[in-house]
Amino acid sequence: MSDDEKRLVESIAEMREDEAVALAKEMLARGDDPLRVLELCREAMDIVGKRFEQQEYFLPELVLAGEMLENIGAIAKPLIQEKSGGAAKKLGRVLIGTVHGDLHDIGKNIVSFMLDINGYEVRDIGIDVPVAKFVEEVRSFDPQVVGLSGFLTLAFDSMKETVQAIEAAGLRSGKKIMIGGGQVDEAVRAYTGADAFGGNAVAAVSLCRQWIAA
Numbered sequence: 424m425s426d427d428e429k430r431l432v433e434s435i436a437e438m439r440e441d442e443a444v445a446l447a448k449e450m451l452a453r454g455d456d457p458l459r460v461l462e463l464c465r466e467a468m469d470i471v472g473k474r475f476e477q478q479e480y481f482l483p484e485l486v487l488a489g490e491m492l493e494n495i496g497a498i499a500k501p502l503i504q505e506k507s508g509g510a511a512k513k514l515g516r517v518l519i520g521t522v523h524g525d526l527h528d529i530g531k532n533i534v535s536f537m538l539d540i541n542g543y544e545v546r547d548i549g550i551d552v553p554v555a556k557f558v559e560e561v562r563s564f565d566p567q568v569v570g571l572s573g574f575l576t577l578a579f580d581s582m583k584e585t586v587q588a589i590e591a592a593g594l595r596s597g598k599k600i601m602i603g604g605g606q607v608d609e610a611v612r613a614y615t616g617a618d619a620f621g622g623n624a625v626a627a628v629s630l631c632r633q634w635i636a637a
């Protein structure tokens with residue numbers, strides 16, 4: 424990790440907002456990879472999360488960390504878009520939302536954005552999405568892939584309920600369901616009944632590529 428990269432992670436983790444945003448801007452302006460910059464932000468978020476767990480940080484720090492990430496993301500995203508050249512043809516439909524009880528959306532928004540610039544038609548139905556809303560949207564939008572996002576442990580039950588409700592409504596066949604968010608792993612995937620999990624936005628795009636034949 425370069426000195427600037429270290430300083431970026433550290434300034435976010437230490438809540439030095441002005442420094443973090445200015446440094447990210449500087450790195451992006453000189454041509455550093457915007458995906459790398461977002462990855463560094465994620466590393467910083469892990470530190471923030473750990474400090475929150477250890478009660479060294481509290482809710483205001485989580486809020487500030489979220490804001491910093493959104494600000495840096497807003498600068499990085501157009502650059503990622505520029506690089507990708509913007510796919511004109513829509514390759515398939517993906518419905519995505521954060522499951523009920525969970526309000527985290529930064530990770531989901533990155534996934535939506537990456538799917539969009541990679542050529543998928545994305546319907547993002549927001550946060551704290553009730554099971555019935557997912558079912559209704561699956562029916563009307565008829566996506567090939569459904570993405571469920573959640574960062575809280577309680578989201579695992581919401582994901583499971585959502586998968587079951589889609590199945591119970593007779594809408595599961597011919598569709599793939601992927602899950603993602605902070606703590607999601609293979610055990611969670613098996614628990615929820617989803618088809619796959621993805622650890623980051625790039626993995627979400629790979630799953631869609633694999634599932635939807637171009």
Ligand code: B12
Binds near residue numbers: 533572606624
């Ligand atoms: C920022 C933040 C917040 C912000 C959220 C702002 C927002 N608009 O999203 C605010 C302040 C609102 C918040 C609130 C809370 N939070 Co919070 N929060 C975080 C924090 C620090 C960062 C999360 C984040 O945005 N990370 C950045 C993104 C980019 O992360 P990422 O995981 O790399 O994202 C990738 C993947 O997840 C994946 N992905 C995401 N979605 C999907 C979907 C699919 C389909 C796929 C394939 C992939 C995928 O792709 C993303 C992009 O590459 C985490 C700590 C952490 N380490 O994550 C805690 C954390 C998630 N929060 C936590 C808690 C406890 C809370 C609160 C309960 C606190 C409270 N006491 O009120 C509330 C809950 C509110 C609610 N009901 O949801 C805990 C959860 C613990 C648990 N196991 O349940 C964590 C882990 C902190 C901790 N270590 O204790 N939080």
